[in-house]
Amino acid sequence: MAQQVKVPTVGESITEVTIANWLKNDGDMVKMDEIIAELESDKATFELTAPQAGVLKIAKAKGETVPIGAVICEIADGAGAAAPAKPAEVKTAAPTQSAKPTGGIKEMKVPAVGESITEVTISTWLKKEGDFVKLDDIIAEVESDKATFELPAEANGILRIVAQEKTTLPIGGLICKIEITEGAPATTTNASVPTATAVSSGDKTYAAGHPSPAATKILDEKGIPSSQVSGSGVGGRITKEDAEKAKVAPTTKAEAPKVTATAPVITSGGARNKRSEKMTSLRKTIAKRLVAVKNETAMLTTFNEVDMKPVMDLRSKYKDKFKEKYGVGLGFMSFFTKAVCVALKEFPAVNAQINGDEVIYHDYCDVAIAVSTPRGLVVPVIRNAESLSFDQIEGEVVRLATKGRDGKLSIEEMQGGTFSITNGGVFGSMLSTPIINPPQSAILGMHNIVERAVVKDGQVVVRPIMYLALSYDHRIVDGRESVSFLVRVKELLEEPGRLILGV
Amino acid sequence: MQYNVTVIGSGPGGYVAAIRCAQLGFKTAIIEKYDTLGGTCLNVGCIPSKALLDSSEHFHNAAHTFKEHGIEISEPKANITQMIKRKAGVVKANVDGIAFLMKKNKIDVLTGVGSFVDKNTIKITAKDGKETQITTEKVIIATGSKPTPLPFAPFDKKRIISSTEALELKEIPKHLIVIGGGIIGMELGSVYARIGSKVTVVEFLDNLIPTMDGTMGKELTKVAKKLGMDLYLGHKVTAVENKGNEVAVKAEAKNGGAVVMLNGDYCLVSIGRRPYTDGLGLEKVGIELDKGKIPVDDHLKTNLDNIYAIGDVVRGVMLAHKAEEEGVMVAEQLAGQKPHMNYLLIPGVVYTWPEVASVGYTEEQLKESGRAYKTGSFPYKALGRARASMDLDGLVKVLADKTTDEILGIHIIGARAADMIAAGVTAMEFRASAEDIARTSHAHPTYMEAVKEACLAATANRPIHM
Numbered sequence A: 001m002a003q004q005v006k007v008p009t010v011g012e013s014i015t016e017v018t019i020a021n022w023l024k025n026d027g028d029m030v031k032m033d034e035i036i037a038e039l040e041s042d043k044a045t046f047e048l049t050a051p052q053a054g055v056l057k058i059a060k061a062k063g064e065t066v067p068i069g070a071v072i073c074e075i076a077d078g079a080g081a082a083a084p085a086k087p088a089e090v091k092t093a094a095p096t097q098s099a100k101p102t103g104g105i106k107e108m109k110v111p112a113v114g115e116s117i118t119e120v121t122i123s124t125w126l127k128k129e130g131d132f133v134k135l136d137d138i139i140a141e142v143e144s145d146k147a148t149f150e151l152p153a154e155a156n157g158i159l160r161i162v163a164q165e166k167t168t169l170p171i172g173g174l175i176c177k178i179e180i181t182e183g184a185p186a187t188t189t190n191a192s193v194p195t196a197t198a199v200s201s202g203d204k205t206y207a208a209g210h211p212s213p214a215a216t217k218i219l220d221e222k223g224i225p226s227s228q229v230s231g232s233g234v235g236g237r238i239t240k241e242d243a244e245k246a247k248v249a250p251t252t253k254a255e256a257p258k259v260t261a262t263a264p265v266i267t268s269g270g271a272r273n274k275r276s277e278k279m280t281s282l283r284k285t286i287a288k289r290l291v292a293v294k295n296e297t298a299m300l301t302t303f304n305e306v307d308m309k310p311v312m313d314l315r316s317k318y319k320d321k322f323k324e325k326y327g328v329g330l331g332f333m334s335f336f337t338k339a340v341c342v343a344l345k346e347f348p349a350v351n352a353q354i355n356g357d358e359v360i361y362h363d364y365c366d367v368a369i370a371v372s373t374p375r376g377l378v379v380p381v382i383r384n385a386e387s388l389s390f391d392q393i394e395g396e397v398v399r400l401a402t403k404g405r406d407g408k409l410s411i412e413e414m415q416g417g418t419f420s421i422t423n424g425g426v427f428g429s430m431l432s433t434p435i436i437n438p439p440q441s442a443i444l445g446m447h448n449i450v451e452r453a454v455v456k457d458g459q460v461v462v463r464p465i466m467y468l469a470l471s472y473d474h475r476i477v478d479g480r481e482s483v484s485f486l487v488r489v490k491e492l493l494e495e496p497g498r499l500i501l502g503v
Numbered sequence B: 001m002q003y004n005v006t007v008i009g010s011g012p013g014g015y016v017a018a019i020r021c022a023q024l025g026f027k028t029a030i031i032e033k034y035d036t037l038g039g040t041c042l043n044v045g046c047i048p049s050k051a052l053l054d055s056s057e058h059f060h061n062a063a064h065t066f067k068e069h070g071i072e073i074s075e076p077k078a079n080i081t082q083m084i085k086r087k088a089g090v091v092k093a094n095v096d097g098i099a100f101l102m103k104k105n106k107i108d109v110l111t112g113v114g115s116f117v118d119k120n121t122i123k124i125t126a127k128d129g130k131e132t133q134i135t136t137e138k139v140i141i142a143t144g145s146k147p148t149p150l151p152f153a154p155f156d157k158k159r160i161i162s163s164t165e166a167l168e169l170k171e172i173p174k175h176l177i178v179i180g181g182g183i184i185g186m187e188l189g190s191v192y193a194r195i196g197s198k199v200t201v202v203e204f205l206d207n208l209i210p211t212m213d214g215t216m217g218k219e220l221t222k223v224a225k226k227l228g229m230d231l232y233l234g235h236k237v238t239a240v241e242n243k244g245n246e247v248a249v250k251a252e253a254k255n256g257g258a259v260v261m262l263n264g265d266y267c268l269v270s271i272g273r274r275p276y277t278d279g280l281g282l283e284k285v286g287i288e289l290d291k292g293k294i295p296v297d298d299h300l301k302t303n304l305d306n307i308y309a310i311g312d313v314v315r316g317v318m319l320a321h322k323a324e325e326e327g328v329m330v331a332e333q334l335a336g337q338k339p340h341m342n343y344l345l346i347p348g349v350v351y352t353w354p355e356v357a358s359v360g361y362t363e364e365q366l367k368e369s370g371r372a373y374k375t376g377s378f379p380y381k382a383l384g385r386a387r388a389s390m391d392l393d394g395l396v397k398v399l400a401d402k403t404t405d406e407i408l409g410i411h412i413i414g415a416r417a418a419d420m421i422a423a424g425v426t427a428m429e430f431r432a433s434a435e436d437i438a439r440t441s442h443a444h445p446t447y448m449e450a451v452k453e454a455c456l457a458a459t460a461n462r463p464i465h466m
Helices: A078-085 A213-222 A240-245 A281-296 A309-326 A333-346 A390-405 A479-494 A497-501 B012-023 B039-044 B046-064 B080-104 B183-194 B214-226 B320-334 B363-369 B384-389 B417-429 B434-438 B449-460
Strands: A002-006 A016-022 A035-040 A045-049 A054-058 A065-067 A071-076 A100-109 A119-125 A138-143 A148-152 A157-161 A168-170 A174-182 A299-307 A353-355 A358-360 A367-369 A371-373 A376-378 A419-423 A442-446 A449-456 A459-473 B003-008 B028-032 B108-111 B113-118 B121-125 B131-141 B145-147 B175-179 B198-203 B230-233 B235-242 B247-253 B259-264 B266-269 B273-275 B307-309 B348-350 B355-360 B373-379 B395-401 B407-414
Touching (some): A002 A054, A016 A281, A035 A071, A138 A174, A213 A240, A299 A479, A309 A390, A309 A459, A309 A479, A333 A442, A333 A479, A367 A390, A459 A479, A479 A497, B003 B012, B012 B028, B012 B039, B012 B080, B012 B320, B039 B046, B046 B080, B131 B320, B183 B198, B183 B214, B183 B266, B183 B348, B214 B355, B214 B363, B214 B407, B348 B417, B355 B417, B384 B449, B417 B449, B434 B449
Parallel strands (some): A367 A419, A419 A442, B003 B028, B131 B307, B198 B230
Antiparallel strands (some): A002 A071, A016 A035, A016 A065, A054 A071, A119 A168, A138 A148, A353 A358, A371 A376, A449 A459, B121 B131, B355 B407, B373 B395, B395 B407
């Protein structure tokens, strides 16, 4: 019995996932509960485990985006796996021998793809010379100077490639021929199914996946099972280098970006190469939501500046002691988070959100912090920040930022913030207008600290100044509240003692 | 707490654990009952026995092979006093070396018997009865083992002796009776056999060095007989009596019941070693022994979260290098690392001449587990290097999986076996096949060629020089 594996429900707001990586190949024997694929939603990455042991038949390729509930692969159980176990019986012969040729040949030419387009380039052949292709199978990707389009097979049969990759053809130029056959070769899929015991490739041996002593320790420390590492050593052994390079989660997508070079149109010297990469689900979601915020809220920004000297003095005085006592560095985030929490209590509208015809007020502060990760921006949440101590906040920041960078944040950890802080200062931003993180109503932007000449008590003095920005949704936060909120944050930071007293 | 880690016992397990702890940044103390560091291994075990082994081998060569080599000397005489003195010098240099390493790594050495007060407090009682207490976050117990006495004939240290006294004899025994033909008995028995003692070995089992692969025991039996040793295999000792200037040993054949009466001037009892935990005060912290050993989990942790135990006091083989690896493993675990140990690949060595060394499964174990295996062996006799040095006794035996050719065990008896086994351990750590070694270039002429040839024999029965 083959069991269909469907995309599991991974979170209430998630409707689709992208297949980030297949950890097993089509035709591999998989064990029950073995991790077979990594799925990526716009929020997090998941691992897909095999529901039963058997031979994997992949239905959706890496990079495809599929809705929840869709079938992404099938696993044929033991009986199914045993059937092709005798390699002698598996017909690996060329498909021509089992599919009956009709003698007809279909020539495929470059179609007219747009009125101004006169030529196209074959960017990638998705099928190989001699492959059996079915009508409407996508056999190649073709690129014009305006767009990339897919080329479907115009007949069932054997592919004979005429124009190789990177060849530029005029409209009407011959791309390939299809030797038309009747029926499909029955064994093409079977041929790739290895037996459960036989090894699939020549250089894989009984020792494949065996980590060296040093590699064992490194993998154990990283918490990576050796089954998830492919060994580059003799016979597939896992070397120390393999272990050092192994990553916990697919933080960087293993998928190589599809680089497609376009012939330069203007020959004026200087390379004009472009490359196109498929957007990740995360990126697509970010894009969609940010535009939605701009369209659906009445967002505007108020600014202020804060003299950071008192906080910096306090920090330099106690940072060693703090580190010694709590094992975590004293940064600025704890000061800002605490100041924001005090101010949020005083201006509840800033901590509120619109839900249909209602306004939801929160008597707690779940402060989301924007973290830049290799996969894009993520916004994990510090829960009940108002009740946390400085060291607890710093600890949370470190924990969440690390998990964010490693791609290990769970959806729960990113849901339900009531207010956000973003720090563009770490990248050197002087001033910016952050975008609200919906359904929240406000976001505080921190910026870089620069020594500026300011006037204090009639004297021009040099002080470390940070500009602050508060973007807010004017639908529920009025100018008085937003401006007062930001002034309050400024006061609390310029006189950190007030944080203790709450005045 | 005064210390992050306190190690009790300064044998190879303890002192290595202490150094690794110090390297990892822990404030470390080490407690040792005796005045010198190094434990059994350095003081009364591995190192001194090897010192005497080499002396006796030199003597043996002078007496028997020099002539053949074309070296003419007047008949050599064994001076046991000088041999023991030289051995003492070797031991001193080694234990001083450990003391230096402790200083270098800023490890506090506390001399006295360490005993638990509670799980974080240890009392140290010095020889003069002075007591001090220290507090510590973690404890590593590495108190090692002691020779096991016969239940009916305790060590009197004069005629009925253990390995410790055998390393300190003032005279060459006329007739040394060795009870127990295991590793220690054969090592020390062969020492005295070479310098002129009559040596008789009584072993309960039917093979010498019974923990090793059977072929090794058989080969060693041949070598021992050649050396003039009398062997009573399958014999049970029923009585040992100190008669003043003599010791009488009574043994019975296990199956036949024939009684053997032996009279010698010394009786070495080497029937094994027992874990040593006396005076540790384990009851104060609630650690209960299991057949004398301290029970530990896979991470060498006892039933208390902060107390670990390593080496001879815990399960597994009683070997210095096993204890060392465990010491490193515990230290690194305490530092949050995740080290790994493969107990199958702890090599075993017998320092007789020729040496015996092995790693992995024995043929007996493979048979018992029903694993399909193949064997390849190669004798030293067919080895150019061995012939050149007249070390013709011995062989290499390689066991490999029948289908995958993966090496499952390597057993060597012959000159330099102890050093050669390291290559086998490395190969097995990487799960090499017999053919992998067979296709690896080995320098000529070397003893290691025998390993390569045995692998050729194992992989496809195609040794070159046979």
